[in-house]
Amino acid sequence: MIENRPILKILSHLILITGVATVAFPIWITIVAASHGEARMTELPLPLWPGGHFLENLDIALNQGLWGGDGTGVGFMLFNSMIMAMMIAVGKITISLMSAFAIVYFRFPFRMGFFWMIFVTLMLPVEVRILPTFEVVANLEMLNTFWGLTIPLIASATATFMFRQVFLTVPDELLEAARIDGAGPLRFFFDILIPMSRTSIAALFVILFIYGWNQYLWPLLITTDQDMFTIVMQIKKLLEGGEEAPQWHLVMMTTLLAMLPPVVVVVFMQKLFVQGLTETEK
Amino acid sequence: MASVTLDNIQKVYPNGFKAIHGVNVDIQDGEFLVLVGPSGCGKSTLLRMIAGLETVSDGTMKIGERVVNKMEPSKRDIAMVFQNYALYPHMSVYNNMAYGLKIMGLSKAEINERVQAVAATLELTEEQLSRKPRELSGGQRQRVAMGRAIVREPSVFLFDEPLSNLDAKLRVQMRLEIRRLQERLGITSVYVTHDQVEAMTLGHRLMVLNSGNVEQLGTPIELYERPASLFVAGFIGSPAMNLIDKKVGANGTSIALASGIDLELDSSKLKSYQGKDIVLGVRPEHLELATGADKALPLTVTLVEHLGADTLVHGHFGEDQTDLTLRQSGVQSVKAGDVLPVSIVKENIHIFDPQTERRIDL
Numbered sequence: 276m277i278e279n280r281p282i283l284k285i286l287s288h289l290i291l292i293t294g295v296a297t298v299a300f301p302i303w304i305t306i307v308a309a310s311h312g313e314a315r316m317t318e319l320p321l322p323l324w325p326g327g328h329f330l331e332n333l334d335i336a337l338n339q340g341l342w343g344g345d346g347t348g349v350g351f352m353l354f355n356s357m358i359m360a361m362m363i364a365v366g367k368i369t370i371s372l373m374s375a376f377a378i379v380y381f382r383f384p385f386r387m388g389f390f391w392m393i394f395v396t397l398m399l400p401v402e403v404r405i406l407p408t409f410e411v412v413a414n415l416e417m418l419n420t421f422w423g424l425t426i427p428l429i430a431s432a433t434a435t436f437m438f439r440q441v442f443l444t445v446p447d448e449l450l451e452a453a454r455i456d457g458a459g460p461l462r463f464f465f466d467i468l469i470p471m472s473r474t475s476i477a478a479l480f481v482i483l484f485i486y487g488w489n490q491y492l493w494p495l496l497i498t499t500d501q502d503m504f505t506i507v508m509q510i511k512k513l514l515e516g517g518e519e520a521p522q523w524h525l526v527m528m529t530t531l532l533a534m535l536p537p538v539v540v541v542v543f544m545q546k547l548f549v550q551g552l553t554e555t556e557k
Numbered sequence: 558m559a560s561v562t563l564d565n566i567q568k569v570y571p572n573g574f575k576a577i578h579g580v581n582v583d584i585q586d587g588e589f590l591v592l593v594g595p596s597g598c599g600k601s602t603l604l605r606m607i608a609g610l611e612t613v614s615d616g617t618m619k620i621g622e623r624v625v626n627k628m629e630p631s632k633r634d635i636a637m638v639f640q641n642y643a644l645y646p647h648m649s650v651y652n653n654m655a656y657g658l659k660i661m662g663l664s665k666a667e668i669n670e671r672v673q674a675v676a677a678t679l680e681l682t683e684e685q686l687s688r689k690p691r692e693l694s695g696g697q698r699q700r701v702a703m704g705r706a707i708v709r710e711p712s713v714f715l716f717d718e719p720l721s722n723l724d725a726k727l728r729v730q731m732r733l734e735i736r737r738l739q740e741r742l743g744i745t746s747v748y749v750t751h752d753q754v755e756a757m758t759l760g761h762r763l764m765v766l767n768s769g770n771v772e773q774l775g776t777p778i779e780l781y782e783r784p785a786s787l788f789v790a791g792f793i794g795s796p797a798m799n800l801i802d803k804k805v806g807a808n809g810t811s812i813a814l815a816s817g818i819d820l821e822l823d824s825s826k827l828k829s830y831q832g833k834d835i836v837l838g839v840r841p842e843h844l845e846l847a848t849g850a851d852k853a854l855p856l857t858v859t860l861v862e863h864l865g866a867d868t869l870v871h872g873h874f875g876e877d878q879t880d881l882t883l884r885q886s887g888v889q890s891v892k893a894g895d896v897l898p899v900s901i902v903k904e905n906i907h908i909f910d911p912q913t914e915r916r917i918d919l
Contacts, residue, residue, distance in 0.1 A: 451608075454630045
């Protein structure tokens with residue numbers, strides 16, 4: 276805005292600050308609650324400033340779990356979630372890169388047919404096909420395994436479509452130059468296409484990692500063994516205390532732990548993420 | 558080193574469009590052949606067929622003694638320079654040049670030796686070798702693209718309008734460099750361009766293409782002095798040849814230029830055109846200002862272009878509204894509205910049949 280009107284400036288800042296506060300307040304409460312002892316969390320009014328039990332709560336949440344320690348802290352669930360999210364993100368990227376490569380660079384019968392078939396699966400997320408998918412996973416004896424957790428989520432129309440668009444912007448001459456240089460399809464794929472799609476891959480990795488990390492329904496269905504639980508489903512389970520009151524300080528600490536990896540991924544990959552979504556020059 | 562032989566090469570696209578109608582040419586070992594023509598004439602298609610990037614619909618293509626019709630581009634022992642350079646954007650200049658050699662399976666030491674030698678030839682510095690293509694200027698990228706081709710030590714170079722993305726000054730400079738390089742390396746080259754100046758200056762021979770047909774194949778001077786068709790006459794030479802519709806006189810040995818002014822020919826080749834239309838072609842540099850009063854044509858000047866070294870005078874002969882160009886060396890003090898006496902010398906005329914559009918030799 277070129278005009279310099281103080282009132283307008285104050286007003287616009289007010290709106291922005293309100294927005295930031297609305298988003299940030301629940302997170303603040305989570306941090307505050309995670310740093311108080313059990314007793315303080317049952318008193319009213321609820322605290323608005325951090326207390327002194329943060330590290331203690333962290334230790335309990337990670338290593339002991341609820342109610343005096345039944346040996347199931349959430350540490351290994353963080354690990355499970357991490358493996359699941361990584362497998363989903365890496366798997367989705369790998370499969371999508373390959374299918375986009377096939378669709379863009381190879382002439383085979385029903386090429387567009389296959390493309391549209393992949394595209395149509397956008398309308399069929401796990402939630403829609405949950406029963407048949409469960410049946411298949413169960414028959415393959417993949418219940419309570421990382422494969423069962425990840426494989427049904429790996430096929431991705433969105434990523435395939437995105438890589439297709441990226442590959443379409445790669446000039447044909449590059450392919451021709453590579454052919455003259457003697458590069459076969461696989462060499463071209465690994466030496467030229469993948470390095471050129473680097474930023475798009477990074478951007479997609481961020482999105483898919485968070486998607487994988489936040490999975491709730493599917494892990495809930497196919498894991499019955501506690502060793503395979505993920506942290507996101509555990510948050511819900513922490514509230515099912517039966518007769519007892521929920522231990523809010525530990526619930527909040529677990530929530531905080533669950534939020535952390537996606538934040539780390541976003542913060543560290545922010546530059547590539549923005550480049551990948553906005554960069555057009557090849 | 559190899560010759561390239563095209564024998565009745567044709568290209569038909571799957572939708573039935575015929576892009577190349579049978580091209581025959583025997584490109585000698587070490588020859589520089591330029592394919593020239595307007596956009597859409599099929600020159601790039603023909604080049605890409607030699608490269609193996611387009612399939613050959615019919616005919617036989619040989620590089621050296623090998624028939625290459627169905628051979629992969631990398632097996633043809635060729636190298637190509639693309640219009641937009643097609644450098645790998647994520648690789649350093651060094652790796653761009655080394656990539657093909659790596660795939661060939663050469664040792665690291667040998668790759669390094671070859672790349673350094675080519676870089677020296679093209680005056681690329683060590684520092685530039687480590688840069689990415691996007692950090693180079695257009696001229697430097699062009700050099701790298703050439704370097705990538707040279708480093709392969711191919712039998713045939715293919716150039717697809719390599720200079721069209723450069724500014725005018727750089728284009729002239731690179732043109733000379735390509736010429737020198739080709740002469741020094743002595744590698745058979747095929748060069749595609751739509752720029753007739755580039756074509757004239759670079760090629761040992763030129764092939765003029767027009768909608769998939771070869772209009773003429775010959776040395777630059779042959780094309781300039783004896784254009785085989787109206788198309789070549791209009792295409793080669795800048796500014797273009799003046800083409801005027803005229804009638805052959807009743808005697809069959811003269812052309813009526815204007816009322817009362819006939820151009821007498823010593824030849825009887827026009828006998829069969831008695832009283833018929835022909836197209837008379839005269840190059841702008843061959844229209845002369847008449848000194849005496851002998852049969853001068855009055856050129857009404859409409860526009861004057863001063864180029865410094867030359868002056869281009871545009872105008873028309875009296876009632877005849879055909880736009881003509883006259884080229885005079887030096888700076889001439891002519892202005893629009895002037896009437897200049899112009900004479901046409903019979904040694905410098907070209908005659909074409911308006912129906913077949915072919916040249917009529919005198």
